Amino acid sequence: MRRQSKEKLRKILFYFVLAVIVIYLLFPFYWAIVSSLKSEAQLNMTPATLIPRNPNTGEISFFTRNYKAIFSNGGFVRGLINSTIVATCTTILALLTGSFAAFALGKLRFKGKTPALYVILAMTMFPQVTVLSGLYAVINALNLSARISMIFSYLLFTLPFTTWVLTSFFKELPVEIMQSAQVDGATPFQTFHLILLPLTAPALVTTGLLSFIQAWNEYLFALTFTSIDPSARTVPVAIQFFSGEFARQEPFGEIMAAAVMVTIPIVILVLIFQKRIVAGLTAGAVKG
Template sequence: MKPPKHFSHLLLKAGFYLILMIIFIYLLFPFYWAINSSLKSEAQLQMAPATLVPRDPSTGDFAPTLRNYRVIFENQQFVRGLINSSIVATSTTLLALVAGSFAAFALGKLRFRGKKPTLYMILAMTMFPQVTVLAGLYAVITTLKLPTITSMILSYMIFTLPFTTWVLTAFFKGLPLALLESAQVDGATPFQTFYKIMLPLTAPALVTTGLLAFIAAWNEYLFALTFTSINPGARTVPVAIAYFTGAVARQEPFGEIMAAAVVVTVPIVVLVLIFQKRIVAGLTAGAVKG
């Protein structure tokens, strides 16, 4: 006997939510475990089996501690890494948005020979792994004797600028051509049309691409590890965490590393939650119109 249609619908819906819940737990459990571990003392971390919440080894009572967070903020290397990451990520994002918006306006609205090959060449730049350009890039920067912070900012443009240009081009293409034609009739130059008319209309796209570029620069590790090898004072926070030694000698500071990871991750999570609708809208528009 064939089951009723509404029963099949409910079964499919239940299966969908079950799969969604499994994916949700799978994605969030590592972050939860980092928070859980960051709230444990050394003795609690050594408990077997591991507990899902911080518990006193003797009584089993719920007993979280903020010691690990206090220790990492007393670590000057970690604090300096936060400052360096903020400088590098913010500067990279601003430069990528400025240069990317100019390029996107030209590729999206202006007519010139070789526009389409140029656009695909920009996209192709994102296909190369970072390690393939690392050695040559490091040799160039060493020859030019650029400051470490400056070299990281310029290096991060390799992967933030192509993405920014590609996404913003899709938004500029979506703007009505009549706006450009009306500005030309009124005597506006292409630059005036860009920053007085077109650019304000792409503000949501600028927020989307800027946030994603910031996240990419904030989390970057390979270039930062290489360029700061001879200048530890310029280490960004991912590299600072990798070199983290904790407060006690000859100790694997697992709890402190987890606390540092939580501190670094929380601002990104908050920003993504705030701008998640704009991120999805930006990626969708780029996929449909690009």
């Protein structure tokens, strides 16, 4: 009886902690959705309501004009396009370059491989603000456009991460695969892109999605490099420059609607590739 009561208590405690964590993680997103469906009068109601309600009658009432407003805002739509271009290009370049570097670091023998790995790891530890001023001076000297500047600056952080993670996956691949390919007459490049690269698909999806999310949400570099070229602003910067219909009005509902719309593509990508993401995160965890 004591064991059964202890097990029940543990289960109750476990599910309680799990419920607290789930609520803690999901409530901000839920509150953003609810706030995006409220008018200014509903947002000013006290106490705040967990469901949009009419300020006069108290009935449930959804206000959808916030979503219409953001899509009629040329800056927001342009920001979506810019973010898609910059994040996609950054991800593709990071995966292309990172996979070649990871193959060399994981499967080839050369002097200085271990120091190179530590240098790559150290690059992921630098805060963005420490390299911003120097990078901005380099970008100005090269006279690059804002979009290209953001793509190359984002690679400073996505490429080391991609290379480091993919290197561990290439190390886990059996050496016999390369040896068999060499016996069959395959060149190292053919072995890489025809045999080894497809085997690392879960890792490519995982690192690619994380790189895309980082580039999609980046704000500091985007704000700096688009200060001269407002047409190249990405979504996070475009949301900052939202203005209300009247002077000194804070368009909180529109900002929440924009935040929801920006989050939806990331959620869709995670749902589409969730199996490969799980496979990529758990690959190599158990050795047979």
